[in-house]
Amino acid sequence: MKPVQVKNNRVTELHQHHSDVGARLRALRIKQGLSVNELAMRAGVSAGTVSQVERNKANPSVRILERLRQALSVPLSALLEEDDAASDPVAGDFVRRASERPVFDVGRHGIQKELLSPHGEHDLKMMIIQLPAGAGSDEVLVGVGEKAGLVLEGTLVLNVGDRRAVLRAGDSFQFKSTVPHSVRNESSEPARVLWVMNTLPPVVHL
Numbered sequence: 001m002k003p004v005q006v007k008n009n010r011v012t013e014l015h016q017h018h019s020d021v022g023a024r025l026r027a028l029r030i031k032q033g034l035s036v037n038e039l040a041m042r043a044g045v046s047a048g049t050v051s052q053v054e055r056n057k058a059n060p061s062v063r064i065l066e067r068l069r070q071a072l073s074v075p076l077s078a079l080l081e082e083d084d085a086a087s088d089p090v091a092g093d094f095v096r097r098a099s100e101r102p103v104f105d106v107g108r109h110g111i112q113k114e115l116l117s118p119h120g121e122h123d124l125k126m127m128i129i130q131l132p133a134g135a136g137s138d139e140v141l142v143g144v145g146e147k148a149g150l151v152l153e154g155t156l157v158l159n160v161g162d163r164r165a166v167l168r169a170g171d172s173f174q175f176k177s178t179v180p181h182s183v184r185n186e187s188s189e190p191a192r193v194l195w196v197m198n199t200l201p202p203v204v205h206l
Helices: 019-033 036-043 047-054 064-070
Strands: 002-007 010-013 103-107 111-115 125-131 141-153 155-160 161-168 171-178 181-184 192-204
Touching: 019 047, 019 064, 036 047, 036 064, 047 064, 064 141, 125 181, 155 192
Parallel strands: none
Antiparallel strands: 002 010, 103 111, 111 125, 125 192, 141 171, 141 192, 155 161, 155 181
């Protein structure tokens, strides 16, 4: 389901662009003069994983994306769009236009994310996560900071530590991101959630 916006009582479909993570990763690696093996060693992943991501043969998990962008010392947006992607010369570093959201797939279960944070480096990251029926997070980032969100559509199960909460559209949440956590759509309908996080390094990968 593509997001829509209401304008003058008319529903308009947003035209986001699907990010070519593989091409961006390869371009950044070459720009920094790194071989596939060198980047793999820096990121703590296999050379095969780097190669598969670059050739778009696999959707990288959140853990892999985080390790790759840290190894390259670039913000997440650098893996999702060109350096000059901010089309607004005045507000491009603090405004993300609805029509310019990069969309990317993560993991193996059809989870899709839309980046809401403006182009560039920001401590606070915002995105909309779309989870098909039965999909859930295999890996999450745990580190100093907080995570928060708002369920936009559908029903989600949020586990934080040893506690479990069933969240429906309109429900919101916030918790320390040092606590192990996971999210899953156990319903038969797709779900969308606004996800906000401020997780500082060092990051522990589950």
